Amino acid sequence: MIDPFGRSISYLRVSVTDRCDLRCVYCMSEDMTFLPKKDLLTLEELDRMCSAFIGLGVKKLRITGGEPLVRKNVMSLFNSLSRHLVSGDLQELTLTTNGTQLAQYAAPLKAAGVARINVSLDSLDAARFKAITRWGNHAEVMNGIAAAKDAHLKVKINTVALRGVNDDEFDDMLAWTGANGFDLVFIETMPMGETGTDRTEQYLPLSMVRAKLARRWTLKDISDNTGGPARYTRCIETGGRVGFITPMTHNFCESCNRVRLTCTGQLYMCLGQDDVADLRAPLRASESDERLIAAIHNAIARKPKGHDFIIDRRHNKPSVNRHMSVTGG
Ligand code: SAM
Ligand code: SF4
Numbered sequence: 001m002i003d004p005f006g007r008s009i010s011y012l013r014v015s016v017t018d019r020c021d022l023r024c025v026y027c028m029s030e031d032m033t034f035l036p037k038k039d040l041l042t043l044e045e046l047d048r049m050c051s052a053f054i055g056l057g058v059k060k061l062r063i064t065g066g067e068p069l070v071r072k073n074v075m076s077l078f079n080s081l082s083r084h085l086v087s088g089d090l091q092e093l094t095l096t097t098n099g100t101q102l103a104q105y106a107a108p109l110k111a112a113g114v115a116r117i118n119v120s121l122d123s124l125d126a127a128r129f130k131a132i133t134r135w136g137n138h139a140e141v142m143n144g145i146a147a148a149k150d151a152h153l154k155v156k157i158n159t160v161a162l163r164g165v166n167d168d169e170f171d172d173m174l175a176w177t178g179a180n181g182f183d184l185v186f187i188e189t190m191p192m193g194e195t196g197t198d199r200t201e202q203y204l205p206l207s208m209v210r211a212k213l214a215r216r217w218t219l220k221d222i223s224d225n226t227g228g229p230a231r232y233t234r235c236i237e238t239g240g241r242v243g244f245i246t247p248m249t250h251n252f253c254e255s256c257n258r259v260r261l262t263c264t265g266q267l268y269m270c271l272g273q274d275d276v277a278d279l280r281a282p283l284r285a286s287e288s289d290e291r292l293i294a295a296i297h298n299a300i301a302r303k304p305k306g307h308d309f310i311i312d313r314r315h316n317k318p319s320v321n322r323h324m325s326v327t328g329g
Contacts, residue, residue, distance in 0.1 A: 001056050001296070003269075003303040011060045011228075011258035012053045016046060016074060018263055020067040022098050023134035024122070026160055026189045029196045030134060039264045043077045045283060049261060052289050054084050056296060059091040066263070069101040078112040085113040096120065096158070100136065102144025106151040116154035118185075119145055123166050124176060132165065149180060156183040156226075156243075163204040170209060171216055178238020185230050185243035190272070206244045213242070229256075247272070253306025259299070267299050272307020 001009040019034050041049065050061055061081065068074055084090035095109070096118040109117065119141075123129045126138035148155050157177050161167060170186070177184040189203050210233075213219060219233035219242055226232075229252040230243035246252070253270075260268045265280030277299035282291035 001058075001300045003300050005254075005303070005305055007256055007303070008057075009257060009259055009300055009303070010058055011062070012050065012058045013062045013064055013258060013260045014046065014050060015065050015260070015262050016043075016063055016068050016077065017066040017071040019070055020065060020098070021070055021100055022067065022136050024098075024120075024160075025132055025134065025195060025197045026162065026199065026202060027193075027195065029194060035264060041263060041265050041280065041283075043071075043073060043080075045265070045280075046077055046263075047080050048289070049265065049279060049283060049292075050081055051084065052292050052296065053261075054089050055289075056293065061090060061093050063093075063095040065096075067098050067100070068095050069097050069105050071263075075105070075108050075112065078109060078114065082113040092116075094118070098133075098136070099141040099144040099148075103140070103147045106144070106147040106153060110151040110153055114153065116156065117148060118156045118158050119148065120158045120160075121145070122159050122162065124169060124172055128166065128169075132162070145182075149182075154183075155180070156185055158185050158187055160187045160189055161204040161206060161209050162189065162202045165202060167204060167209070167212075170213060174213060174217060174235060174238065174240075174242060177242075178235055178240035181240070183232075183241040183243065185245060187245045188248040190247050192271075203248070205248065206246050210244060217242075247307070256303075256306070259303065267296070269299060269303040270307055273304050275302060275304065277302070 003009060017040070020028065023030050023032070063078070065071070078093065081093055085093055093112070093114055094116055095114065099119040099121065102119070121141060122132045129136055129138040145155060157173070159166070159173060174184055186206050186209055188206055189199055191199055210219065218236040220236060222232050222234050224232040224241065229247070230245045232241050232243045235242050260271065261279070262268070265278065265283060267277045267279050269275060269277070277295060279292060279295050282295040285291050
């Protein structure tokens with residue numbers, strides 16, 4: 001699949017639920033209204049959707065949410081999708097999780113062919129973690145991360161950089177991830193959905209994070225590309241990789257290779273734009289995939305050039321109204 005700007009689309013992110021057991025301040029408001037369960041694609045339908053995309057050339061599949069591991073019976077989806085890894089049609093099956101359920105799921109995920117996972121963790125301090133996630137239990141997540149390590153899953157820690165919230169512990173995060181053999185990726189906060197908190201106050205450009213880290217660590221630019229938008233460095237002191245995702249300060253749209261499917265079968269061609277293609281109707285219209293495939297091609301032909309996220313005092317409103325948990329991070 002090639003979009004109008006010549007970009008090859010080989011990466012599909014699938015949000016399997018918009019629900020979550022946490023309420024991170026930059027992601028959700030405390031009183032979220034979730035979709036009625038009857039609107040969700042079944043796990044069998046999600047498998048059919050993913051398989052159609054794989055048939056069209058998708059090589060990398062990321063399961064996300066909301067919190068993907070709170071979707072009932074989600075392992076049956078991983079287990080069935082793993083056939084595409086075995087056949088070689090799919091190169092990577094992975095997920096992004098908040099880690100609360102990893103103690104239980106790490107080993108089965110590994111058995112299903114998942115090789116590496118992203119775990120979101122914004123603080124090493126239990127009280128602060130609770131404040132950021134509103135509902136989270138830090139020990140539970142740390143146990144989950146330890147279980148992932150024990151199961152030999154490669155772990156990448158995603159940390160949203162929040163001014164005045166966690167910006168005094170990035171050195172500690174780097175030391176901790178380095179000691180455990182994890183990658184660490186910092187993310188700029190994006191203006192998606194109302195959360196009840198002020199993003200102008202929280203927003204921290206990663207150029208400042210990197211400059212501060214460079215006082216203590218030697219970060220060498222490397223050309224590693226994991227298929228996502230992060231730019232990587234190697235920390236000479238720990239040997240670990242440290243990445244930066246900078247949607248706000250350095251737009252990475254020119255190399256965008258991905259599209260995002262929601263749990264109700266809506267395809268977003270760009271995280272930062274509202275255009276959406278309904279794939280549920282063509283999926284349900286017939287048992288054959290012909291209509292679905294035609295709808296996917298139509299959607300890819302509409303993929304926009306890029307997003308226009310802005311955070312400043314004049315634009316103190318979300319750029320898009322939906323929350324990150326709808327389209328998945
Ligand atoms: N619940 C899972 C988790 O937290 O890893 C998966 C879904 S979550 C929406 C995916 C990623 O998006 C997380 O790393 C989270 O920190 C990030 N995220 C959520 N809202 C964001 C925002 N407004 N700006 C930047 N990153 C955000
Ligand atoms: Fe849930 Fe992930 Fe959003 Fe936090 S970032 S509220 S864990 S979906």
